[in-house]
Amino acid sequence: MARVGTAVAGASPGTSSSLSIDAPALAGQERWVGGMLYLAAVDPLAGVDVLGEPSLYWDSPQMREVVAGWGEAGAMVAGSAQEAREVLRLLSSAATVRWAGEVPASLPGPWFGGMRFAAEGKDEGWGPFGFGRWTLPERMVWREGDRLAAAAFVPEGPGAEEQVRALLVGLGANFPAGPLPSRRTAQALRVSSSRLDFERSVERATETIAQGRLQKVVLARAVEIEGERPFAPVDVLARLREQNPRCTTFLFRASDGTAFLGATPETLCRWEGRELRTEALAGTAPVAQAQELSGRDKERREHHAVVRYLLEVLGPLAERIDADEVPTLLTLKNMVHLRTSVRAQLREGVGVADLVAAMHPTPAVGGTPSAMALAFLLEHEGLDRGWYAAPVGWVGPGRAHQVVALRSARVKGSKARLFVGAGIVAGSNAQAEWRETELKSLTMVRALGGTEG
Numbered sequence: 089m090a091r092v093g094t095a096v097a098g099a100s101p102g103t104s105s106s107l108s109i110d111a112p113a114l115a116g117q118e119r120w121v122g123g124m125l126y127l128a129a130v131d132p133l134a135g136v137d138v139l140g141e142p143s144l145y146w147d148s149p150q151m152r153e154v155v156a157g158w159g160e161a162g163a164m165v166a167g168s169a170q171e172a173r174e175v176l177r178l179l180s181s182a183a184t185v186r187w188a189g190e191v192p193a194s195l196p197g198p199w200f201g202g203m204r205f206a207a208e209g210k211d212e213g214w215g216p217f218g219f220g221r222w223t224l225p226e227r228m229v230w231r232e233g234d235r236l237a238a239a240a241f242v243p244e245g246p247g248a249e250e251q252v253r254a255l256l257v258g259l260g261a262n263f264p265a266g267p268l269p270s271r272r273t274a275q276a277l278r279v280s281s282s283r284l285d286f287e288r289s290v291e292r293a294t295e296t297i298a299q300g301r302l303q304k305v306v307l308a309r310a311v312e313i314e315g316e317r318p319f320a321p322v323d324v325l326a327r328l329r330e331q332n333p334r335c336t337t338f339l340f341r342a343s344d345g346t347a348f349l350g351a352t353p354e355t356l357c358r359w360e361g362r363e364l365r366t367e368a369l370a371g372t373a374p375v376a377q378a379q380e381l382s383g384r385d386k387e388r389r390e391h392h393a394v395v396r397y398l399l400e401v402l403g404p405l406a407e408r409i410d411a412d413e414v415p416t417l418l419t420l421k422n423m424v425h426l427r428t429s430v431r432a433q434l435r436e437g438v439g440v441a442d443l444v445a446a447m448h449p450t451p452a453v454g455g456t457p458s459a460m461a462l463a464f465l466l467e468h469e470g471l472d473r474g475w476y477a478a479p480v481g482w483v484g485p486g487r488a489h490q491v492v493a494l495r496s497a498r499v500k501g502s503k504a505r506l507f508v509g510a511g512i513v514a515g516s517n518a519q520a521e522w523r524e525t526e527l528k529s530l531t532m533v534r535a536l537g538g539t540e541g
């Protein structure tokens with residue numbers, strides 16, 4: 089059963105969940121009071137200097153969405169994929185916030201969170217994240233057009249509006265006007281990952297593919313990283329957004345403060361009313377080989393597995409689907425991907441909960457046939473992916489933006505566990521796939537090490 093937790097004002101993640109109710113029972117009711125104001129400021133992340141480390145960050149330059157959040161006014165927890173679907177359905181249909189005073193013209197969220205890639209997992213480090221968890225920040229600051237707006241949320245109850253006003257007064261008076269000052273604290277990293285294990289799994293995958301039981305499977309591995317000093321998530325975020333302007337930079341905090349952060353190039357769904365935007369992103373080469381990428385047979389097969397899948401699963405949910413006829417190149421800092429943009433006009437009543445349930449995991453992170461690929465991963469990958477490669481993002485009434493949590497790491501103190509994967513099809517070569525995952529790891533390694541690279 090999905091649960092709703094309300095936290096006391098000012099509480100940090102981990103002190104929530106005092107109230108436990110059946111999430112669907114909330115539908116149609118207003119349980120939080122929100123208030124807003126505009127700030128004379130330019131960078132939501134700059135709030136770190138007065139509010140401390142944020143509990144969430146979301147920066148999608150493509151959609152012009154930038155949000156930082158502090159504290160937790162409420163949390164919704166899901167213990168399974170079915171519960172995650174219920175929570176997403178609830179948050180995308182019910183107005184959970186009653187606005188006191190001015191109502192924002194547009195607002196990402198206000199619920200932010202994510203879920204696990206798959207149900208099973210043994211890595212205790214993922215424990216505090218739960219299967220799925222979405223939070224309503226106590227204070228959030230976001231870009232609305234050319235201005236920054238700030239909101240505060242408090243559980244509905246006596247005195248709630250006064251509490252909201254007090255929080256807003258504090259935000260308006262103290263929020264730094266300038267951008268986050270750059271704090272370039274480069275540090276040496278100890279990096280380790282088992283090459284032999286990964287290459288063996290790739291070989292096992294190509295054998296299974298040769299036997300005809302699988303067409304594609306995306307194998308991932310973890311990279312263990314240790315810094316000389318504890319990582320400062322804000323500094324890592326600042327570098328991620330600067331170095332990856334075409335990606336969505338994100339941070340979510342678990343109940344014990346562990347950070348899950350990254351800069352992903354892949355959108356799972358941007359949903360608004362009847363409109364859906366999604367994409368197939370698969371097929372990778374170093375920037376220097378960009379011109380050859382579109383012509384490579386192996387890369388094209390990896391890519392087309394995703395396009396076919398999207399058209400197939402979206403078919404029953406859409407009245408109309410438009411996809412690019414040929415993939416284009418998406419150029420990132422040090423690699424290029426094949427990308428096919430897909431837009432759909434959805435059937436009445438289809439929302440983000442249905443989209444996530446139908447689409448995740450796409451063969452960009454799972455494989456084909458999907459069930460076979462997932463069974464293969466469970467048996468041979470030897471990795472608890474946790475929230476890596478899973479849908480993370482924001483949701484609110486009638487709108488949501490979910491990305492695929494790639495190029496990401498779980499960070500606690502001076503330790504980080506980073507995740508990278510690559511699509512395996514017939515003809516894949518273990519050494520080349522290792523090199524591809526090394527390339528993908530650079531996004532996080534550079535940001536954690538504080539280097540420009």
Ligand SMILES: C=C(O[C@@H]1C=C(C(=O)O)C=C[C@H]1O)C(=O)O
Pocket residue numbers: 306308354369370371372390425452453494495507508509510511512528
């Ligand atoms: C699995 C990852 O990336 C995915 C796999 C890709 C590929 O195999 O070419 C490309 C982009 C992503 O869909 C990752 O970054 O960890």
